[in-house]
Every structure is written in structure tokens, then in C-alpha cells.
Amino acid sequence: MDPDAFRSTFSGLAFGNVMAAAARDYQKEMLAQENAPASSATNQEVDLDELMDDPELEKLHADRIAALKKEAEKRQALKRQGHGEYREISEGEFLGEVTGSEQVVCHFYHREFYRCKIVDKHLKALAPRHLETKFIKMDAENAPFFVSKLAIKTLPCVILFRNGVAIDRLVGFQDLGGKDDFTTAALENILIKKGIIKEQKDSEEDDNDDDGDNSKCRTVRSSETQDSDSD
Incomplete structure (x- = not known):
């Protein structure tokens, strides 16, 4: 080949x-x-x-x-006890409301006092955010017996109850810098420090505001009289 x-x-x-x-x-x-x-x-x-x-x-x-x-x-049980809203009660309802919940914030107010209206505004914002605590208010003029028993001398007066026992109180705006334009957050922080409400863990802080504003930033316009606490 x-x-x-x-x-x-x-x-x-x-x-x-x-x-x-x-x-x-x-x-x-x-x-x-x-x-x-x-x-x-x-x-x-x-x-x-x-x-x-x-x-x-x-x-x-x-x-x-x-x-x-x-x-x-x-949560449902607490709501049935009146938690989650800021309510007005009568003197006859006071003992049942205070002893019926573990933690209660009660505002003794006068309908004509400007600073009482400021406290109302902030407590109304806090009540839905702190379901673990009951928020109520009572007209001091219509509750002379408990005003005397609790030695309330100055309004507004916010008394903190645990298991039916008064453990602390906020008198006027002494713990809030003595001014009317404090924020809801400032009052909230004081109540947290006093152990009557818990610190919030979530980031949803404006769901319960009536006008859509963040409750932590809400302030109320100052009154013309700086020291308007009334005896």
C-alpha cells in the first residue's frame, strides 16, 4: 500500500x-x-x-x-373590662373600676381647667396603645368622698393604681417640666418609668390617632398662663 x-x-x-x-x-x-x-x-x-x-x-x-x-x-377580656379606651366614670363606679383591673390610670379633673383638658388629650392617645392598663377619668366636683380620701389638693391629678391600691400620682405638670406643651411621649415615658404601663415594642405608633398624627410627636398648644394648676 x-x-x-x-x-x-x-x-x-x-x-x-x-x-x-x-x-x-x-x-x-x-x-x-x-x-x-x-x-x-x-x-x-x-x-x-x-x-x-x-x-x-x-x-x-x-x-x-x-x-x-x-x-x-x-385582649378581648381586657376590652370587656373597659381597657383600650379613655372613659369617664362616676363616683359610684370608682371602686369597681379601680379594683377590677390590675393596673389603672385615673385622672381627677375639673371641666373648666385648661390643664385638665391637656391631660385628657394625651391620655386619650395613650389608652388604645396600652391595652394592659385601664385609663379612666372622674370629675372631682362630683366625687368629693374619694377626693378627700385620696387627699387630692391640686388638679389635674393623675393617680396610678395597682390591684386597687394607689401607688403613685402625677400632680399638675411637676413631672413634665411645668409647661403645657409637653408631648404624649413625655407623659408615656413617665408612666413607663413608674411601671404602670409597658414600653411598646412595635413600630406602629400612629394607628390609634384620630387625626393621623403620630402620638409620640403630638403636643398641645400652651395656655396663656404658664402655671395653671388650680387648687
């Missing part, structure tokens, strides 16, 4: 074998890619099934549902 012809034939055979091998490798790679998603999906389904059957996960889920249900029931 002619050497040149032999080399040409051998080169052709070698090239053909390389192409055949490449074709086989390509086919294997394509098959592997086609099978990969199905295999991954199968593994994922198995993992999900295992998670759904995990008794610890099921227990955590059940405990969470039970906790949410208990919290909702507690």
Missing part, C-alpha cells in the same frame, strides 16, 4: 474515532442535564415531606397557634 494513502486512511480513522467519542460524551452530558432537574425536584419533595412529618416542628407550630389564641383571648 502506498505510504501516503495509508497515513491518510489512518488519519481519517483517528478523526472518526475522536468525533464518535465526542458525540458520545455530548449525548451523556445532555442526558445528565435532562435528569438533573427531576432528581433535584425529587430530593426537594422528600425533604419537604420529612419536614412536614417532623414532630418537633409540628409541636412548635401548635405552640405558636396556642400562644396567639391565648393572647387574642386576653
Whole structure:
């Protein structure tokens, strides 16, 4: 055989074998890619099934549902006791209201005193934010017995009760810088420090405002008389 012809034939055979091998490798790679998603999906389904059957996960889920249900029931019970709103009560209702809740904020006011109206504005904003505490007010003129028993000399006077016992009080604006233009946040912080309300953890602070303003930034216009507390 002619050497040149032999080399040409051998080169052709070698090239053909390389192409055949490449074709086989390509086919294997394509098959592997086609099978990969199905295999991954199968593994994922198995993992999900295992998670759904995990008794610890099921227990955590059940405990969470039970906790949410208990919290909702507690909130409803507090609302039935008058929590969540700032209400006016009569002298005859006072003992039942104060002893009926663990924590109570009671504002003794006079309807003609400007500073009492300022306190009303702030307590009305705080009541829906602190469901754990009851917020009430009582006209001091119509409650002479308790005004005397509690030794109330100056209005506005906010008395804090725990389990029916007066534990502290805010007289006038002494704890608020003596000025009328304090913010709701300032009063809120004082009540938190005195332990009658809890510090809020959430970031929704303006849902309960009547005019859409943030209660933490709300102020009330100062009166012409700086020291307007009245005996």
C-alpha cells in the first residue's frame, strides 16, 4: 500500500474515532442535564415531606397557634373590662373600676381647667396603645368622698393604681417640666418609668390617632398662663 494513502486512511480513522467519542460524551452530558432537574425536584419533595412529618416542628407550630389564641383571648377580656379606651366614670363606679383591673390610670379633673383638658388629650392617645392598663377619668366636683380620701389638693391629678391600691400620682405638670406643651411621649415615658404601663415594642405608633398624627410627636398648644394648676 502506498505510504501516503495509508497515513491518510489512518488519519481519517483517528478523526472518526475522536468525533464518535465526542458525540458520545455530548449525548451523556445532555442526558445528565435532562435528569438533573427531576432528581433535584425529587430530593426537594422528600425533604419537604420529612419536614412536614417532623414532630418537633409540628409541636412548635401548635405552640405558636396556642400562644396567639391565648393572647387574642386576653385582649378581648381586657376590652370587656373597659381597657383600650379613655372613659369617664362616676363616683359610684370608682371602686369597681379601680379594683377590677390590675393596673389603672385615673385622672381627677375639673371641666373648666385648661390643664385638665391637656391631660385628657394625651391620655386619650395613650389608652388604645396600652391595652394592659385601664385609663379612666372622674370629675372631682362630683366625687368629693374619694377626693378627700385620696387627699387630692391640686388638679389635674393623675393617680396610678395597682390591684386597687394607689401607688403613685402625677400632680399638675411637676413631672413634665411645668409647661403645657409637653408631648404624649413625655407623659408615656413617665408612666413607663413608674411601671404602670409597658414600653411598646412595635413600630406602629400612629394607628390609634384620630387625626393621623403620630402620638409620640403630638403636643398641645400652651395656655396663656404658664402655671395653671388650680387648687
